[in-house]
Amino acid sequence: MFDEMTGEGAGIRAPYSEIAAWIEASGLDTLHRHTAEAEDVFRRVGITFAVYDEGGDPERLIPFDLIPRVFAADEWRRLERGIRQRALALNAFLQDIYHRGEILRAGIVPERLVYRNAAFEPAMVGVNPPGRVYSHVVGIDIVRTGEQEFQVLEDNCRTPSGVSYMLENRECMMRTCPELFRGGNIEPVDVYPEELRRTLEEVAPPACSGDPVIALLTPGPFNSAYYEHSFLADLMGIELVEPQDLFVDEGLCWMRTTQGPQRVDVLYRRIDDAFLDPLSFRPDSLLGVPGLFSAYRAGGVTLCSAPGTGIADDKEVYVYVPEMIRFYLGQEPILQNVPTWRCSNDEERAYVLERLDELVVKEVHGSGGYGMLIGPHSSAAERAEFAEKIKRDPEGFIAQPTLELSSSPSLSETGVAGRHVDFRPYCLIGRTIRLVPGGLTRVALREGSLVVNSSQGGGVKDTWVLAE
Amino acid sequence: MLSRTAESLFWMARYLERAEATARLVEMGRRMAMLPGAYGQEEWSSVVAAAGAGAAFGPGARVGEAEVCRSLILDEDNPSSIRACFDRARNNARAVRTALTAEMWEGLNDGWRWLGGVEAATIQRDLPATLDRIRSLSALFRGAAQTTMLRGERYDFLSAGAFLERADMTLRLLDVKYFVLLPETGLVLDNRDRYRWISLLHATSAVRAYHYLYRGDFSPSKIAHFMILNRDFPCSLAFCYSGLRAALNRLADRYGARHDCHATVEKAVRQLQDREMDDIFDEGLHEFLLETLRLNAQVSGELSRAYHF
The missing domain is CATH 3.30.1490.270 (Dna Ligase; domain 1)
Known part of the structure; x- marks a missing residue:
């Protein structure tokens, strides 16, 4: 089994030298105290994860593990190329299947898998999203099984969540353990909201002239990721809107403000396709903005991500992603599938x-x-x-x-021990591709567990990419 | 700004102001119930009525300190209870997280978390400390808003909500006790009434202010004047209405448009300036209070219509 800090057991790996020394120098009590401080910060700021219908406190904290997960500069370079490549191929696939379907005609991906898939959205056939971008934020779940072995577990093309933890974990680490950052050797991640905003501005619809107005569309405070929605809207300086704040008139999208209606050009929506527009997707639903989809088709407003994007992160379609990379980009995949x-x-x-x-x-x-x-x-x-x-x-x-996911040193009751981790970077696609050096490391805090999901006892860690 | 954001800020301020007012009312009840010759039930009943929570107590129900505290502080089903107000204030705050500063949110969230853990036994053991804590929570939130919030439209909606709710509470407080204020009951108050009115001044944290202005002269018309027409006392009707007017005027300047609510509030402020306490007594204090409560509701409605919420 590969451990992020000790490799196959042959001493401390170079990227972890500082961390190892810090663990040694701090001692368990100090590490536990810092953890308690960090959790107190999370709770006060209200960074919670809502779990309903399970009893107990509906607003839970995701456990935060104090010991960072580290990537060396050269490891990151390779990951970065692989992530960009994959995000590009996934968007090319979406563009293709909603137009001529070349990859299906070529017999590479079975037609059944696309056309008979519930995630395929017939209403999107022939629609051209601005910049031909369907998935504007691609979250790729990556696991490591050896020094050189990185594998993609799954792709998240619709609205991958968790990026607020990437930002808050870093903030929290800088606050509780400033001594670790003194060397200035860790790539910052706090430009993410700005990069996301630029990405969204780049895909303004044809009907927009001047500076595009962007809004984040949330299902509301009862959604489990609501904290993240408000956090991102805040950092981007855009309005956080709910469906009832919006209406469509004359093929344009408007929000209700204290001074009357105001145009919205780009909607970063964190709401499922089914609840976007009752006229197009779910006639039985009372949620959503009637007419939104026809405004989108007519180029009056951009939806990020585009409806029907979910087909690209279907678990069976996943099998064909390496083929997509070869077919659309003419390249060999840098990151392997499981x-x-x-x-x-x-x-x-x-x-x-x-x-x-x-x-x-x-x-x-x-x-x-x-x-x-x-x-x-x-x-x-x-x-x-x-x-x-x-x-x-x-x-x-x-x-x-069953993959032997790499383990990373984590703090437990009894000491520092290896716990299994995965990694989700967030790749942004507008007119250009942007990738902030970092991402979310999820950790299975129960000894031996391979399930990193927060709903199943998983926690999170700060993730460092070291500068050259 | 989104209309929903304006609405949430307006109501968040109202709920917090209401929570504080309820804490002050309970404090007043506690003091009155300790007076010699007090009939516990009667004093606490007037507190319940002033909080607008009469419905929570059926006919014949026991209305003592324990019951009232449980209902007015902890009962989530009683819409005017402090816990219910904090719940709703926090729900509104959560819906507009982006419109609040970190200090405001943390102040409110800390208070909500603390209140969630308070038990009936704690209150019975140490009511004064519990009430102090609730008042300091709202002072903390107000202070955070004062020192960290941009003086933009968000602040204006927040302060309009706070002034309107405070005006409402002062009126309710007076209406419950109006009969003792009427000149017909005699120019000299007996000791018990005197203490009741000191309790009322305590409830609005105004004992010293009142002494400073009126030198301890507890005549009915002076007390009524203090609570209704005095322009310097932050809980008086006149003060709340000028605060409301200022907030609405800032919105009008900002947006370049005046609405019905502006005209209504402007008129009310002028009338309060021209009024003498004697006129109000001549017309009937009770009628005046009811009419002003109706006016508050009207302003609230006009304000929502003007800003599309």
Whole structure:
């Protein structure tokens, strides 16, 4: 197993030399005290994660682990190239399938997978989003299994969340442990909101003349990511709007203000397709802004991300991303996929059913670490139950090998110990591609656990990219 | 600015002001109930009525300190309870996080978290400390707003809400006790009434201010004057209305437009300036109070219409 600090066990890796010395010098008590200070800051500022319908405090803190996760400059260079490449290919794929569908005609991606996919949005066929960008923020979940082995676990093309933690974790580290930052060797991440704002300005619709007005569209305070919505709106200096604040008139989008209606050009929406516009997507829904989609099609307002983007982060479409990179960019993928078996394929399904005790089985449409079977940690009864589910709905499942995710030193009750981590960078796509050096490291705080989702006992860490 | 933001700021200020006013009322009840010859029930009933929480107590229900405190401080189902006001203020604040400064949010959030953990037993054990803490919470929030918030439209909506709610509370307070203020009850108050009125002045943190201005002369018309027409006392009707006028005028300058609410408030401020206490007594104090409460509601409605919320 690969450990971020000690590699395969041959002493401290160079990027971690400072961290190792700091852990040694501080001692457990000091580290625990800093953690308590940090959590107090999070709670006071109200950086909470809402979990409803589960009892207990509905506004929970995501546990914060004090010990940062570090990337060396050359590691980051490689990751960065791989992330940009992937984000570009995913957007090219979306542009293609909503137009001529060349990749389908070439027989590389099966037509069934696209046209019969619930995430495919027929209303988007032939629509040209400004700059041909569909997914403006791509969050790519990356795991590490060795010194040189980085693999992509999944892509998040719609509205990946968590970037507020990247920013707040850094703020909090700088406040509680300033001594770590004195060398000036850590790349800053606080330009992210500015970069996001520029990205959104670049995709202003044709109807916009002058400075585009941008707003962040949130479902409201009861959404689990509401804190992040308000945080980003605040740092970008834009309005945080809810559907009832907006209306469409004469093909343009307006918000209700104290001085009457004001035009909105770009909506960074953190709301699902289904709740955007009851006239287009969900006639039974009372939520949303009637007429928004037709204003979007007519070029009166830009929606970021575009409706129908979800098809690109479908777990079965994922299998074809390396092929997309070859097809659209003519390049070899820099970041590898995790080998994936599709249960829709008879041979692959047979393979999966035989090895349920070693594989991880995921629902194609599941998220948040729910609906997942981790073979080596499962009971015979759970495996039998999943086997039944797979046979009943083969298209609903994929399987992957159980990866030995790298571990990173983390603070536990008894001392500093390795805990498994993953990594989500946030790639911005407008007229140019932007990537802030950093991202969100999620950590499975329970010993031995491989599930990093905050809904399942995961925490977060500050993530450093070291300067050259 | 979004109309929803203006609305949330306006109501957030109102709820916080209401929470503080309720804390002051309970303080007044506590003092009155300690007076010699007090009938506990009657004193606490007047507190409940002033808080507009009569509905929370059915006919024949016991209205003592424990019941009133539970209802007015902790009961989430009683819309005028302090906890309910903080809940709603915080919900409004959460909806407009971006419009608040970090200090304001932290002040409010800290208070809300503390209040969430307060139990009935704690209150019974140490009511004065609990009430002090609630007052200092709202003082903290107001101070944070004073020193950290941009003097823009957000501040104007916040302060309009605060002044309007404070005016409302002063009127309710007076209306419950108006019969003792009437000149017909005799020019010299008996000791108990005297103490009741000192309690009322305590409730508005105004004992010293009153002594300073009126030299301890507790005549009904002077007390009424202090609470209604005095321009320097921050809880008086005249003071609240001039504050409201100033906030609305800043909005009018900013947006270059005046609305019904501006005319209504302007007229009310002038009338309060020209009024003498005797005129009000001649017309009937109770009628005056009810009419002004109606005026407050009218201003609130006109303000929402003017700014589209």
